[in-house]
Amino acid sequence: GNKNTEALPRAAVMASHGFASIVINTVGNGFGPLGTLTVSQTAGSPVTFLDGGRGRDQNGDGVIGDTEGLFASAPRTIIRQRDGQRQIAADLMQLVRVIQVGMDVEGDGFGDLDPARIYYFGVSFGGMYGTQFLAVEPDVRIGALTTTAGPGSTSAVSTTAWAAP
Numbered sequence: 200g201n202k203n204t205e206a207l208p209r210a211a212v213m214a215s216h217g218f219a220s221i222v223i224n225t226v227g228n229g230f231g232p233l234g235t236l237t238v239s240q241t242a243g244s245p246v247t248f249l250d251g252g253r254g255r256d257q258n259g260d261g262v263i264g265d266t267e268g269l270f271a272s273a274p275r276t277i278i279r280q281r282d283g284q285r286q287i288a289a290d291l292m293q294l295v296r297v298i299q300v301g302m303d304v305e306g307d308g309f310g311d312l313d314p315a316r317i318y319y320f321g322v323s324f325g326g327m328y329g330t331q332f333l334a335v336e337p338d339v340r341i342g343a344l345t346t347t348a349g350p351g352s353t354s355a356v357s358t359t360a361w362a363a364p
Contacts, residue, residue: 201224201228201229201230201252201265201266202222202223202224202228202229202251203229203236203250205322205323206220206222206322206325207222209320209322210222213320218318219304219311219312221294221298223251223291223294224251224252224253225253225269225283225284225287225324225325225328226253226268226269226282226283226286226287226290227253227254227255227266227267227268227269227270227280227283228252228253228254228265228266228268228269228324229250229251229252229253229254229265230250230252230254230263230264230265231252231254231255231256231263232249232251232252232253233249233252234249234250234251234252234263235247235248235249235250236248236249236250253268254266254267254268254269255267255268256268257272258272268283269283270283284327284328284331287328287332288328288331288332288335288336291319291328291329291332291336292332292335292336295317295336295338295339298312298314298317299314299338301314314338315340316340317338317339317340318339318340318341318342318343319332319333319339319341319342319343320342320343321342321343321344321345322345322346323345323346325344326344326345326346329342329344330344
């Protein structure tokens with residue numbers, strides 16, 4: 200799926216427990232770069248903004264599907280989503296660096312997230328590429344991975360939870 204289907208409801212639960220969540224689409228997911236998201240507000244009109252989709256029109260039909268672009272196309276289908284998984288691990292490492300230099304969410308000139316308290320929670324594909332990410336990113340102290348792999352996966356996963364000492 201994409202960041203809006205499963206991740207946003209989970210982010211709301213995390214927020215109710217005092218955790219800020221940053222959710223991004225994996226490579227090839229979330230429709231295309233011109234996709235939009237409309238948010239209905241309790242007060243005021245709905246707001247529509249660019250959604251950050253990372254898909255691409257692989258089959259040339261003029262439509263970018265929700266997961267179009269993650270899996271390799273012919274003649275390279277044997278690599279499946281390997282390259283996309285590697286890229287999203289690198290993207291997450293960059294996100295850690297952005298948080299570490301001081302992500303200013305409120306626009307007041309001060310970093311709002313504690314760079315010493317960066318955690319990772321991955322579900323489904325997030326669990327699969329989270330395995331690679333957590334293996335190489337020392338500044339994420341705790342990670343939880345759920346439903347991490349299935350038949351045909353290019354990840355070798357045998358754990359459902361991970362925590363750094």
